[in-house]
Structure formats: structure tokens, C-alpha cells
Amino acid sequence: MNAMALIRLFLFPGLLFAIPAGWFFVWGEHKAVARMQRRIGPPLLQPFYDFVKLLGKRTPSRHGIEADLLRLYPVLSVLSLIAALALLPVFPTGGFSGDGILFVALLEMPSICFILAGFTSGSIYGQIGSIREAVLSVASNLVFLLAIVTIAVTESTFRMTDFAGPSLNPGHWIGVLGILLCIPAKLRLNPFSTSNAEQEIYSGPLTEYAGAALGMWELAHGLEWVALTGFVATLILPVGGPWWLHAVLFVAVSFLQVLLLSGISAATARFTLQRSIQFYWRWAVVLAVLAMSSAIYMRFRL
Amino acid sequence: MNIFSRLMHRARVKSPRLFHLNTGSCNGCDIELVTCLSPRYDVEQLGIHLEGSPRHADILCITGPVTRNTLEAVKATYAQVCEPKAVVALGSCPASCNVFAGSPVIEGPLAKHIPVDVYVPGCPPHPDAIINGIARAAQILADRGVPEKAKGEPQQ
Numbered sequence: 001m002n003a004m005a006l007i008r009l010f011l012f013p014g015l016l017f018a019i020p021a022g023w024f025f026v027w028g029e030h031k032a033v034a035r036m037q038r039r040i041g042p043p044l045l046q047p048f049y050d051f052v053k054l055l056g057k058r059t060p061s062r063h064g065i066e067a068d069l070l071r072l073y074p075v076l077s078v079l080s081l082i083a084a085l086a087l088l089p090v091f092p093t094g095g096f097s098g099d100g101i102l103f104v105a106l107l108e109m110p111s112i113c114f115i116l117a118g119f120t121s122g123s124i125y126g127q128i129g130s131i132r133e134a135v136l137s138v139a140s141n142l143v144f145l146l147a148i149v150t151i152a153v154t155e156s157t158f159r160m161t162d163f164a165g166p167s168l169n170p171g172h173w174i175g176v177l178g179i180l181l182c183i184p185a186k187l188r189l190n191p192f193s194t195s196n197a198e199q200e201i202y203s204g205p206l207t208e209y210a211g212a213a214l215g216m217w218e219l220a221h222g223l224e225w226v227a228l229t230g231f232v233a234t235l236i237l238p239v240g241g242p243w244w245l246h247a248v249l250f251v252a253v254s255f256l257q258v259l260l261l262s263g264i265s266a267a268t269a270r271f272t273l274q275r276s277i278q279f280y281w282r283w284a285v286v287l288a289v290l291a292m293s294s295a296i297y298m299r300f301r302l
Numbered sequence: 303m304n305i306f307s308r309l310m311h312r313a314r315v316k317s318p319r320l321f322h323l324n325t326g327s328c329n330g331c332d333i334e335l336v337t338c339l340s341p342r343y344d345v346e347q348l349g350i351h352l353e354g355s356p357r358h359a360d361i362l363c364i365t366g367p368v369t370r371n372t373l374e375a376v377k378a379t380y381a382q383v384c385e386p387k388a389v390v391a392l393g394s395c396p397a398s399c400n401v402f403a404g405s406p407v408i409e410g411p412l413a414k415h416i417p418v419d420v421y422v423p424g425c426p427p428h429p430d431a432i433i434n435g436i437a438r439a440a441q442i443l444a445d446r447g448v449p450e451k452a453k454g455e456p457q458q
């Protein structure tokens with residue numbers, strides 16, 4: 001392990017950057033939705049206060065294996081997201097062959113933990129939420145993986161540093177579009193928010209959570225924002241230039257996506273589960289399959 | 303109080319999450335509570351948020367005169383809210399049973415069953431009064447979370 005890998009894990013874009021950035025992005029989402037509804041919205045430090053307050057709650061004690069599992073899932077989500085962030089090629093150096101596959105697997109961990117948390121909690125609302133999240137994850141991941149494979153085929157590699165930066169190849173841009181289409185489902189935003197639909201199933205899989213464990217889930221949600229928008233930012237930002245300018249542009253482009261996704265979330269109502277699946281499996285998958293097959297065709301033609 | 307207690311106190315004041323429980327209310331107070339979330343009153347700027355699960359909440363907002371059917375739900379929900387917590391009784395019904403007083407199916411007033419911290423009287427109360435009541439409850443629950451010895455009071 002070299003110094004650069006440690007910096008990526010602990011400083012930027014890992015731990016030290018990602019946690020405040022996650023809180024900032026969650027605030028940006030709430031503020032943007034509030035402004036679009038002509039409200040003032042929460043103060044800047046609101047996600048931080050929420051996290052601190054949850055750390056100070058006295059939670060009921062649980063015993064047995066499910067108590068340990070319920071404590072493990074949010075921690076596992078946070079750790080895998082920090083590891084995923086460390087793989088992001090913000091400064092395209094380092095990395096290793098095939099780290100794109102590891103990145104996708106690490107990004108999937110919070111979703112799997114979220115589903116397992118709902119089933120482990122034994123709450124009926126948690127189980128309904130978990131079923132919805134599982135179905136939605138299968139629906140959106142097909143498009144997400146096809147989009148990433150499209151990019152990988154156009155670049156002929158699964159190495160993240162080679163994905164980074166804009167490309168002349170249209171396959172790259174179709175892949176970016178495919179990833180952007182999947183982000184609302186992965187972040188459980190409107191219109192794909194059936195799994196934590198608070199008017200129908202209370203808080204979905206997190207209904208039984210309280211205190212510090214719930215705080216870790218909220219932290220994991222913020223980190224998911226940073227990882228997914230950061231991934232798209234590395235795909236479209238040009239490589240090179242001074243490192244500080246690159247870092248500022250990375251944050252700016254990520255935050256622009258937060259505003260865009262919040263706008264979509266504020267402007268749409270919640271789809272039913274069936275409509276969400278139809279969106280991904282009937283429309284988005286056609287785009288994704290066309291993109292991937294054309295990318296493969298282009299590669300063998302040249 | 304040391305710096306961590308002060309930060310925790312501030313966070314508790316700044317981040318009150320509500321759970322709303324209707325115990326047989328006529329819906330008047332419920333509508334006024336939901337009005338507080340609307341653009342005109344916008345309680346999100348105070349960090350107030352309506353939660354789906356009582357486990358996530360700090361403040362229990364109760365409307366209605368506590369009917370016989372809802373009594374167990376009131377006790378169960380109160381037990382599910384994690385400490386430190388506060389209870390706000392919205393409207394005249396939980397305070398005095400209002401026009402339902404004397405009915406054989408009414409188990410109220412609310413204070414007979416769980417401790418109430420703030421009463422917001424009115425039939426229904428004005429949204430400004432509800433916001434004031436919730437803000438006071440947030441202050442009460444933050445003060446309640448501070449351990450006794452940190453307040454500088456003599457120990458038993």
C-alpha cells in the first residue's frame with residue numbers, strides 16, 4: 001500500500017472529505033426541494049445536528065444474533081462506501097486492473113445491507129420495504145451494469161483511471177446517461193422512492209432502527225450521494241490541469257447533479273413499484289442494450 | 303457542561319423529529335399540524351421533521367381525547383419513542399376531553415396515562431401556537447438529556 005492510496009482512503013475523496021460532503025449534499029437536496037416549494041428550508045448544519053442528536057439517543061437494548069446483525073449492516077454500508085470512494089479516479093493515477101468491478105460491487109453493498117436490515121428487523125413494514133428495494137434494485141441494476149459495461153467496452157478496460165475524463169466515443173456518453181438514469185433508484189429518490197415510502201410503510205426497512213445505528217444509515221445515505229454523483233463527475237470532467245482546480249470542479253459537478261436530481265425528485269410523484277420496473281425494463285433497458293451492442297460492434301469493426 | 307454536552311444540547315434543540323398520533327381526534331388539530339409543514343409556516347427551517355416511525359422521533363404530538371380503542375396504542379407508541387423524549391398535547395381534547403368529556407368511550411385526559419410536557423390549547427390551535435409548543439418541547443427534551451451532575455446540582 002502506498003501513500004497515495006492512504007490519502008485517497010482517508011483524506012480525499014475518502015473519509016475526511018466524504019463525510020462533510022455527504023452532509024452537505026443531503027442539505028443541498030433538502031434545501032433545493034424546499035426552495036422549489038417556495039419554502040426556506042433547513043439550515044446548513046441540519047444533517048450534522050441530526051447525526052449528533054441520533055448519537056445521543058438511548059436506544060432499547062436488543063439481544064441475540066439479529067441485534068448484532070442490525071448493528072453491523074449500517075457500519076458495513078458506511079465502510080464499503082468509503083472504500084468505493086477511495087477507488088474514484090478523481091486524480092487519474094494509481095488504481096489497478098479491474099478496480100471498476102470492485103467499485104460496482106462496493107456500491108451495491110449499502111443496497112444489500114438495506115434489504116437485509118428490513119428482513120432482519122422482523123417488522124412487517126421493514127419486510128415490505130425490503131421486498132420493494134430488492135425488486136427495484138434488480139430493475140435498476142440491469143441498466144446500471146449495462147451502462148458501465150458500455151463504457152468499459154468503449155475504453156476496452158475495467159480500470160477506473162481509464163474510464164475517467166470525457167471521450168469522443170458516443171458510447172461513453174450513452175453510458176453516462178444510463179448511470180444518471182439509475183441514480184434516483186439507487187438513492188431511493190422520487191419517483192423511485194417506493195422502498196422508503198413514509199406515507200405507506202412508515203420508514204420501510206429502517207422502521208425498527210433508532211439512535212446511533214439510524215445515524216449511521218443517514219451517514220451512509222450521504223456517502224451514497226457523494227459516491228454516485230462523484231462517479232459521474234469523474235466520467236465527464238476533463239483530465240489534467242492543476243490538482244486544486246480539478247478537486248473544485250469535482251465538487252461543483254457533483255453538487256450540480258444533486259440540484260438536478262433534487263429537481264426531478266421535487267417535480268415528480270412516487271411511481272408504484274410496477275411503474276418503476278416498467279421504466280427500467282421496458283424503456284431504459286432498450287437504450288442500454290442498444291448502447292452496449294453498438295459499442296461492441298464499433299470495437300470489432302475498428 | 304463540557305463542549306460535547308453543549309454540542310449535544312444544541313443538536314437536540316436544533317433537530318426535533320415529530321411523531322404524530324391521532325387518538326380519536328376530529329382531524330381539526332391534525333390538519334393544523336400538517337399546515338405547519340406547508341410553505342407558509344415551513345417548520346423545516348427549525349429542523350422539525352415529521353417521521354414515519356416513533357423510533358426515529360424525539361417529540362410525540364398527540365391529538366384527540368384518547369378513546370378506549372386508542373389507549374393501548376398511546377402507551378405502546380410512547381414506549382417506542384427513545385429517550386430523551388417529550389410529549390406535546392395538541393388541542394383542547396387531550397388536555398380536557400373537550401366536548402367529549404363524560405362519554406363512556408373516552409379514557410382521557412391524556413395526562414392520566416402518559417406524562418405531558420407541553421399543552422397547546424385551542425380547538426383547533428393556531429399553527430403559530432403549535433410551532434411555539436414544539437419549540438418549547440425541544441428545549442425541554444434537550445434540558446432533560448443533560449445529566450444531573452453536569453447542571454451543577456448537588457448529587458444525591
